[in-house]
């Protein structure tokens with residue numbers, strides 16, 4: 001049985017203008033013991049609302065939230081065995097770090113010596129040993145983040161909810177915290193539900209990613225599934241750079257189906273499930289194209305420098321949308337204006353569901 | 356103008372400005388040490404007699420004959436009684452206004468009901484109202500319901516507008532508190548009551564204290580409204596001083612005024628210090 005089961009969750013808000021917004025529009029989700037699940041989607045798609053439905057700060061109009069098989073809907077937030085790391089950290093500025101971290105224990109009425117041991121433990125876990133007597137105002141953003149984490153962990157939740165906890169940190173610190181969070185989660189053996197709108201963050205940390213749009217779940221899968229086998233255009237577009245191609249299948253040749261864009265670019269697909277004359281949408285990632293002597297002929301129109309790699313925008317000779325291609329940045333890399341040929345492994349082309 | 360000249364001009368302006376504001380206060384302080392009992396604006400010599408007299412430490416008083424002397428002592432008694440009344444009224448008013456104002460601010464922040472904007476608006480009205488209107492209104496009200504003017508009516512009258520002051524200050528502070536703080540507290544297992552005690556009230560403390568200080572100072576200082584509702588038995592210090600101007604000002608007034616200035620400076624300093632300690 002899953003640790004957390006959400007069934008048919010619906011929540012409709014009335015906007016100040018009097019309109020209706022379905023922040024959650026029929027969401028089903030299971031989270032297993034010890035799993036790192038990320039809710040990913042653009043701003044306003046309902047991620048926070050879903051998290052708040054789990055923590056109890058938002059009531060559902062329909063549907064249920066179960067933890068370990070028991071219904072949570074009647075429990076107020078302070079009785080739910082779930083803790084949250086808030087986006088703003090929400091540290092208590094009138095208490096020092098140790099008292100912040102020990103707050104859950106203080107409220108429960110645990111004895112002071114036990115409390116102090118647990119607080120010291122938690123501070124050590126997040127790398128803040130000896131900072132207990134500081135005030136939150138005297139800490140850096142990254143340190144506050146860790147205090148918020150320690151404070152939630154001290155309560156020993158079965159499930160930790162994190163609402164965009166890293167979004168206020170600068171890039172280096174964010175990447176470091178991503179790895180630390182993932183390691184911490186694996187070590188503690190509790191489930192994390194992590195919210196982000198940053199696809200890179202989701203890909204790095206998650207066991208499974210839940211892609212949301214407008215209150216609905218578009219796809220649930222491992223990072224690799226989401227990246228390699230997006231179900232539809234929205235997921236393909238939202239996760240990483242990609243080329244979306246509208247194709248018509250011309251003929252099947254053994255394992256390969258040969259398809260063409262309206263402008264005549266030839267794209268090969270795996271033939272399983274394909275039929276001649278079929279119209280479909282396929283995606284090919286920029287790194288799956290190879291620059292060579294054969295394939296789609298075109299001209300480099302722009303090159304975007306990314307460090308070790310370049311993204312080349314190639315305008316096909318026959319016309320149509322530009323194709324994005326990743327190339328190593330080294331001597332002899334094509335400059336804008338250079339003629340190139342693009343080829344790809346048919347297996348790298350992924351056909352989306354629906355047209 | 357060279358910057359140097361401009362700077363000197365600015366310095367001179369600032370000096371004059373502060374002189375303008377503080378000259379009257381400095382005069383009072385100076386006269387409170389003047390021993391001339393008849394005309395306090397003519398300097399005689401330095402004395403602490405008006406201060407010691409206030410606290411019953413000196414019996415001597417001015418050389419004005421036995422008959423006048425009895426009158427003099429009686430009016431000193433009245434003045435001290437007025438001071439006691441003022442302090443008592445201010446203490447009760449401050450306590451009530453702080454409790455009610457704070458509770459109202461918290462409640463209005465917590466519950467979003469339809470009439471909420473009107474409620475906030477009406478709470479501000481007594482503050483905007485001219486004192487004279489409020490004073491007459493209160494007097495008519497107390498007469499209508501047949502309530503004798505007493506210390507109680509002064510306290511009630513002061514509370515009507517001081518609750519608004521406390522409410523405004525506490526509300527401003529609440530508006531600045533991240534709502535996630537209360538959610539974090541609940542998330543960590545605290546009931547609403549525990550959250551109020553351990554998170555909300557400590558976060559509001561500077562605002563509550565600031566409101567209380569302001570209420571105390573205004574209550575001590577109010578003349579117009581109190582004048583209408585104090586009756587003859589229970590005058591407050593401002594009303595007493597105002598009445599005395601017609602009968603001739605006692606030199607002890609200067610001593611009392613100086614002590615009040617000192618108290619105000621302490622209170623204002625305390626307020627500033629609390630403000631500077633706002634949530635870091």
Ligand SMILES: Nc1ncnc2c1ncn2[C@@H]1O[C@H](COP(=O)(O)OP(=O)(O)O)[C@@H](O)[C@H]1O
Pocket residue numbers: 013014015021022023041042043044045046047048049050
């Ligand atoms: N309390 C609320 N009142 C009205 N609308 C809300 C409220 N909370 C969220 N919404 C709306 O619900 C939608 C989803 O919001 P949210 O869950 O915060 O999105 P996300 O966290 O994915 O950015 C948004 O359109 C938002 O405007």
Ligand SMILES: [Mg+2]
Pocket residue numbers: 047048049
């Ligand atoms: Mg959000």
